[in-house]
Amino acid sequence: MAWVAGIRFKPAGKIYHFACDDMDLEAGDAVIVETIRGIEYGIVVSGKRDIPEDQLVLPLKPVIRKATAEDSIVYENNCQKEQEALDTCRRKVKEHRLPMRLIDVEYTFDNGKIIFYFTAEGRVDFRELVKDLAAIFKTRIELRQIGVRDEAKMLGGIGACGRILCCHNFLGDFEPVSIRMAKEQNLSLNPTKISGICSRLMCCLKYESEMYEIKGEDGNCGANCPGIKAAHAGDDA
Numbered sequence: 001m002a003w004v005a006g007i008r009f010k011p012a013g014k015i016y017h018f019a020c021d022d023m024d025l026e027a028g029d030a031v032i033v034e035t036i037r038g039i040e041y042g043i044v045v046s047g048k049r050d051i052p053e054d055q056l057v058l059p060l061k062p063v064i065r066k067a068t069a070e071d072s073i074v075y076e077n078n079c080q081k082e083q084e085a086l087d088t089c090r091r092k093v094k095e096h097r098l099p100m101r102l103i104d105v106e107y108t109f110d111n112g113k114i115i116f117y118f119t120a121e122g123r124v125d126f127r128e129l130v131k132d133l134a135a136i137f138k139t140r141i142e143l144r145q146i147g148v149r150d151e152a153k154m155l156g157g158i159g160a161c162g163r164i165l166c167c168h169n170f171l172g173d174f175e176p177v178s179i180r181m182a183k184e185q186n187l188s189l190n191p192t193k194i195s196g197i198c199s200r201l202m203c204c205l206k207y208e209s210e211m212y213e214i215k216g217e218d219g220n221c222g223a224n225c226p227g228i229k230a231a232h233a234g235d236d237a
Contacts, residue, residue, distance in 0.1 A: 002052075003050055004017040005031075015046065018031075025044050030066065032071055100145075113140040117150070126143050153167040174203065175203070177200070181205040182194050
């Protein structure tokens with residue numbers, strides 16, 4: 001067993017566990033931790049609790065300390081600098097005529113690295129771009145290519161349901177979604193009706209999938225249930 005706290009570095013980011021044996025941490029606390037990217041500022045989303053080690057990814061890194069007022073100021077300053085860094089990088093991408101679209105940028109808390117996220121149709125030779133950015137910002141530069149789902153998660157938007165995208169609002173991880181889930185729920189297989197703004201199958205197809213499977217197995221209900229069919233009667237319109 002290990003005493004750990006669940007920490008996020010973005011509002012809807014993945015939850016990572018850090019050791020906190022000698023700290024009392026509660027949800028909402030700001031903390032400073034060491035990650036593979038460097039020193040980071042995060043928010044506790046699940047307070048201190050005892051979890052079996054076989055349920056954790058070992059070895060665990062410890063929480064360095066609770067964030068101080070000075071730490072919070074540094075974090076806010078970094079957030080303000082990110083937009084300037086993004087504008088600078090976009091200008092350099094244009095100068096080098098690179099076939100890439102910049103999506104987001106992150107400063108590590110200690111300013112030891114700046115990470116730029118981009119999308120592109122294929123591989124991009126950005127070595128000269130990295131040299132230019134390193135000369136401007138005087139720190140380590142990393143360019144990371146992401147997929148369309150990650151792009152939607154970072155940028156956000158409104159889904160077909162009229163609500164903020166799930167991936168941007170609360171989903172920490174993307175779970176596999178298949179066309180089989182739409183078939184089991186007796187939904188229209190029209191791609192425009194079951195795809196999100198990222199052009200991939202909507203994440204919400206996963207939400208009720210397990211319940212449809214259970215109902216189908218016991219023979220009492222399933223995708224052909226009159227109530228379910230009525231609920232989706234307009235899907236083929």
